[in-house]
Amino acid sequence: xxxxxxxxxxxxxxxxxxxxxxxxxxxxxxxxxxxxxxxxxxxxxxxxxxxxxxxxxxxxxxxxxxxxxxxxxxxxxxxxxxxxxxxxxxxxxxxxxxxxxxxxxxxxxxxxxxxxxxxxxxxxxxxxxxxxxxxxxxxxxxxxxxxxxxxxxxxxxxxxxxxxxxxxxxxxxxxxxxxxxxxxxxxxxxxxxxxxxxxxxxxxxxxxxxxxxxxxxxxxxxxxxxxxxxxxxxxxxxxx
Ligand code: TMP
Ligand code: ASP
Numbered sequence: 001x002x003x004x005x006x007x008x009x010x011x012x013x014x015x016x017x018x019x020x021x022x023x024x025x026x027x028x029x030x031x032x033x034x035x036x037x038x039x040x041x042x043x044x045x046x047x048x049x050x051x052x053x054x055x056x057x058x059x060x061x062x063x064x065x066x067x068x069x070x071x072x073x074x075x076x077x078x079x080x081x082x083x084x085x086x087x088x089x090x091x092x093x094x095x096x097x098x099x100x101x102x103x104x105x106x107x108x109x110x111x112x113x114x115x116x117x118x119x120x121x122x123x124x125x126x127x128x129x130x131x132x133x134x135x136x137x138x139x140x141x142x143x144x145x146x147x148x149x150x151x152x153x154x155x156x157x158x159x160x161x162x163x164x165x166x167x168x169x170x171x172x173x174x175x176x177x178x179x180x181x182x183x184x185x186x187x188x189x190x191x192x193x194x195x196x197x198x199x200x201x202x203x204x205x206x207x208x209x210x211x212x213x214x215x216x217x218x219x220x221x222x223x224x225x226x227x228x229x230x231x232x233x234x235x236x237x238x239x240x
Contacts, residue, residue, distance in 0.1 A: 084181025096174035
C-alpha cells in the first residue's frame, strides 16, 4: 500500500489517501485539544497509545460481529481503514454521569445511568457540535430514520461489549463518543475508541485515565494513557 496525499487533518489525527481508493491511512498524532480547540498541547507517545488501544478495541468489536472501518495497522501510529461516507452525528453513550451532562442537567458526577443514555450531537465545528434530536437529524438530512434506529442499536451493543471487556481490566466506562459511516449500503463504526474519545475510570480508585486529565489538569496525561494501554494492550510492553 502506498501512502499518498493528505486528505484531512483533524485535531488529533491526519487522514491520507492511498493507492487503493477504498482504503485510507489514519495517523494518530501526539497533539491534543479540548474545549473546541481552545486548549492545545502535545504529549509524547499519546498517538501511539491511542492507536494501539483503538486497534485492539475495534478488532474486539469485529470479533463480536460489529462492522467497523478497521483494516490493519501499517505502523505503531498508522491505521489502515475502509473509506466510508461519514454520517455527521457524534453519538454519545453514557453509563455514569460525568462531564457536560452534570453541567447541563441535575445529575451528580458518578451517578449510575441505567439504562444508558444516548445523545446525538451534530458534528460541525462551525456550529459548535450542538446537541440534536432525531427530528433535527432527519430535517438536516444527516441520516434516515432506519439508519438512526440502526445506529442506536449498534451503539448500545458496542457499549455492552466494551463494558464487559473493560470491567475485566478494572476500568469503568462512564461515557464515550462514536461516529458511524456508510459503506456498501451498511452502517459501520468509523471512529477511534481511545482515551481521547472515552472516559475511563479506574474501578478501584475512581481516578480518571483519559483526556479529562488534560481537560481539567488532573496530572500526567501520558502516564494515564500508558496505564490504559497496559491494561488493554499489555503485549506492546513485553520485551522482545
Ligand atoms: P462531554 O461530557 O464533554 O460531553 O463528553 C462526553 C464523552 O464524549 C466523553 O467520553 C468525551 C467524548 N467527547 C469526544 O470524543 N469528543 C468531543 O468533542 C467531546 C466534547 C466529547
Ligand atoms: N475534541 C474537542 C476539542 O478539541 C473537545 C473535547 O474533547 O473536549 O475541542
